[in-house]
Amino acid sequence: MNDPIKTGLANGWRHIDAATLTEDQQFEADVVIIGTGAGGGMTAEILTQAGLSVIMLEQGALWSSSDFRQQERWAYPHLYQDGAGRKTKDQAIAILQGRTVGGSTTVNWTTSIRTPKPTLDYWQAEFGLDFSAEHSLDPYFAKAAGRLHISEWQVPPNPNNAALKRGCENLGWQYTVIERNVHGCANLGYCGMGCPLNAKQSMLVTTIPAALEAGALLVSRVSARQFQWRGEHILQLDAVPVDQHYQPTPSIKLRFKARHYVLAGGAINSPALLLRSKVPNPSGRLGKHTYLHPSVISGALFHDAVSGHAGAPQSIYSDQFVWPKGDEAGFKLEVPPVHPVLMASKLTGMAELHAGMMQKFNHLQVMIALLRDGFHPDAQGGEVQLDAHGEPVLDYPLTDYLWRGVQQAYLAMAELQFAAGAEAVMPVHQDAMLYSSWQQAKTAITDLPLKAYRAALASAHVMGGCNMSADAAKGVVDANGSHYQLQNLSVIDGSVLPSSLGANPQLTLYALAWRNSDLLAARLRG
Amino acid sequence: MQRRQFIMLGLAAGATLATGLTLYPMLAGADKNQQQRDASLVLDALLPAILLGALPTAEAEQQQALRSTRQAVLDYLPFLPKRQQAELQQLFFLLSQQLTRLALTGHVLTLGELSLEQRLQLLSSWRDSYLQLLQQAYHGLRELLLAAYYGQPAHWQVLAYTAPEFRAYE
Numbered sequence: 001m002n003d004p005i006k007t008g009l010a011n012g013w014r015h016i017d018a019a020t021l022t023e024d025q026q027f028e029a030d031v032v033i034i035g036t037g038a039g040g041g042m043t044a045e046i047l048t049q050a051g052l053s054v055i056m057l058e059q060g061a062l063w064s065s066s067d068f069r070q071q072e073r074w075a076y077p078h079l080y081q082d083g084a085g086r087k088t089k090d091q092a093i094a095i096l097q098g099r100t101v102g103g104s105t106t107v108n109w110t111t112s113i114r115t116p117k118p119t120l121d122y123w124q125a126e127f128g129l130d131f132s133a134e135h136s137l138d139p140y141f142a143k144a145a146g147r148l149h150i151s152e153w154q155v156p157p158n159p160n161n162a163a164l165k166r167g168c169e170n171l172g173w174q175y176t177v178i179e180r181n182v183h184g185c186a187n188l189g190y191c192g193m194g195c196p197l198n199a200k201q202s203m204l205v206t207t208i209p210a211a212l213e214a215g216a217l218l219v220s221r222v223s224a225r226q227f228q229w230r231g232e233h234i235l236q237l238d239a240v241p242v243d244q245h246y247q248p249t250p251s252i253k254l255r256f257k258a259r260h261y262v263l264a265g266g267a268i269n270s271p272a273l274l275l276r277s278k279v280p281n282p283s284g285r286l287g288k289h290t291y292l293h294p295s296v297i298s299g300a301l302f303h304d305a306v307s308g309h310a311g312a313p314q315s316i317y318s319d320q321f322v323w324p325k326g327d328e329a330g331f332k333l334e335v336p337p338v339h340p341v342l343m344a345s346k347l348t349g350m351a352e353l354h355a356g357m358m359q360k361f362n363h364l365q366v367m368i369a370l371l372r373d374g375f376h377p378d379a380q381g382g383e384v385q386l387d388a389h390g391e392p393v394l395d396y397p398l399t400d401y402l403w404r405g406v407q408q409a410y411l412a413m414a415e416l417q418f419a420a421g422a423e424a425v426m427p428v429h430q431d432a433m434l435y436s437s438w439q440q441a442k443t444a445i446t447d448l449p450l451k452a453y454r455a456a457l458a459s460a461h462v463m464g465g466c467n468m469s470a471d472a473a474k475g476v477v478d479a480n481g482s483h484y485q486l487q488n489l490s491v492i493d494g495s496v497l498p499s500s501l502g503a504n505p506q507l508t509l510y511a512l513a514w515r516n517s518d519l520l521a522a523r524l525r526g
Numbered sequence: 527m528q529r530r531q532f533i534m535l536g537l538a539a540g541a542t543l544a545t546g547l548t549l550y551p552m553l554a555g556a557d558k559n560q561q562q563r564d565a566s567l568v569l570d571a572l573l574p575a576i577l578l579g580a581l582p583t584a585e586a587e588q589q590q591a592l593r594s595t596r597q598a599v600l601d602y603l604p605f606l607p608k609r610q611q612a613e614l615q616q617l618f619f620l621l622s623q624q625l626t627r628l629a630l631t632g633h634v635l636t637l638g639e640l641s642l643e644q645r646l647q648l649l650s651s652w653r654d655s656y657l658q659l660l661q662q663a664y665h666g667l668r669e670l671l672l673a674a675y676y677g678q679p680a681h682w683q684v685l686a687y688t689a690p691e692f693r694a695y696e
Contacts, residue, residue: 083605
């Protein structure tokens with residue numbers, strides 16, 4: 001099967017696997033981009049096409065379609081941050097985030113949604129960010145859609161998504177058919193383990209190859225440790241290779257010098273690099289206000305097979321509850337792909353109870369509700385801190401406000417699953433059981449203790465920590481991603497978002513990255 | 527306070543205060559091989575309990591499943607952040623030492639000497655403990671062990687799950 005990465009490398013693309021280096025080395029370019037996900041990948045293509053010399057750095061490895069194996073036991077350790085074992089500091093929320101060339105775009109579920117208008121309105125009101133009229137992101141959404149083949153999914157939803165659709169239809173709730181960034185998708189369902197067919201239009205198969213084709217250098221398996229800076233300027237970036245388990249190893253020193261640095265390590269690793277570098281932080285917001293869309297899970301048993309592992313993982317969502325009239329925490333309803341490891345580790349219980357549920361694996365329909373954090377004084381997100389090894393750990397407090405949202409989400413998901421024809425529903429909570437009617441579930445859910453560890457919580461969207469703001473007192477970067485204190489630093493990734501989105505982030509990040517790297521290219525060439 | 531110290535205090539306080547013995551130097555002195563032995567000891571005791579009802583019933587197959595799952599856990603651990611690895615190593619160490627095991631489990635017997643029912647009761651007591659550290663230990667071990675078991679295609683038959691294969695797993 002065709003592997004465009006292997007072909008490109010054979011034809012002379014410049015790639016260095018830092019783990020194979022044995023001596024200290026220094027690299028120079030016009031721009032060094034740290035991270036190769038939605039932000040870094042998009043920026044790399046635009047800057048190289050503007051004629052700038054570019055180096056891309058990635059902590060993960062350069063895996064591509066002929067390496068990907070449709071097995072979670074390979075994909076999680078090799079393609080995800082912390083081997084997919086990343087968690088908040090108190091371990092109450094599991095965090096799925098990519099760590100491989102292409103970042104999370106290599107492993108996401110392809111859902112592409114424009115930034116919701118209420119989110120943009122909130123940014124304008126709270127942070128003075130104007131993305132309306134001539135500043136609109138709309139042209140960039142359109143460009144990204146063209147570049148990445150984003151369009152509405154024409155294939156009927158798989159039974160897992162169809163249940164969400166049917167429940168909404170029966171209850172009169174809003175639902176939308178999802179737009180996906182795929183081209184030639186075979187509807188396999190393994191997006192989360194790296195697309196074996198290069199159908200997903202991730203950064204790995206689109207912008208990064210374009211940048212490499214235009215002469216950019218990719219350095220993989222390298223960990224950016226610290227910026228050396230003086231006054232208003234970064235002088236160099238210090239980095240080290242990682243070992244076979246992606247752990248930074250100070251065996252040799254790698255130095256990167258550039259006119260300009262673009263930080264695109266994602267909303268946990270980007271602030272961590274700036275914290276390690278002790279950069280100026282007069283707003284006090286660096287590493288703070290980190291949002292997760294904390295997600296609540298509900299399982300349901302259906303008479304007919306659901307086989308939630310097969311088919312496009314996400315093709316329907318419901319925004320029925322995402323923008324409530326009151327000030328309660330809204331939530332978006334979606335479904336996840338149902339693969340054995342993801343399910344076995346998230347389902348509650350152990351021994352016979354757990355084994356019994358696993359035996360019904362193919363009849364299990366699973367819903368998730370993504371809480372929209374960052375829009376209320378009692379949902380101000382978490383804080384990225386550094387552990388004794390200098391690695392990031394996110395301290396994310398679960399407030400009563402969020403817990404009320406968790407309860408509402410359990411109720412909504414159970415109601416929907418019964419409306420879709422479920423025989424039984426089980427909120428994924430230590431104290432929940434299989435409920436056989438909506439009335440029974442409703443009463444039981446109201447009594448479930450709202451506490452960390454009792455409720456299984458997960459996140460696949462990390463946002464904030466280097467937030468943009470029109471006012472330097474309320475942000476780390478401006479609307480263009482330019483750092484307020486360091487002149488030759490831009491941040492172009494999910495860490496600039498000043499709240500969560502209330503939608504899956506990749507399309508927002510593509511549009512912002514396109515806009516801000518266009519501006520940066522003009523500035524650097526100017 | 528360093529997290530490491532906090533865990534030592536939280537988990538081992540009972541035993542160390544009662545005996546005046548400090549465990550810290552012993553832990554610091556443990557080498558990689560000793561750590562593997564501690565981990566294997568604990569995994570061998572907990573896997574048959576957590577996987578009750580999931581494991582194959584034929585003796586030889588069951589032993590094979592337990593061995594391969596223990597190995598899958600040990601292979602996965604180095605991918606975790608060093609902070610999490612250290613926490614798990616401490617847990618394995620404490621559970622393999624007589625005094626702290628007594629403090630943590632309330633039994634003088636080793637984990638492997640407890641009945642499967644007692645091992646499950648122990649895990650449940652951690653889940654429902656008022657100590658956050660024990661709740662974390664329960665959830666951390668539970669996820670780690672179940673993920674390692676269900677990550678193996680040999681255990682998918684009962685799920686009626688297969689994955690497309692474009693490239694052999696190595």
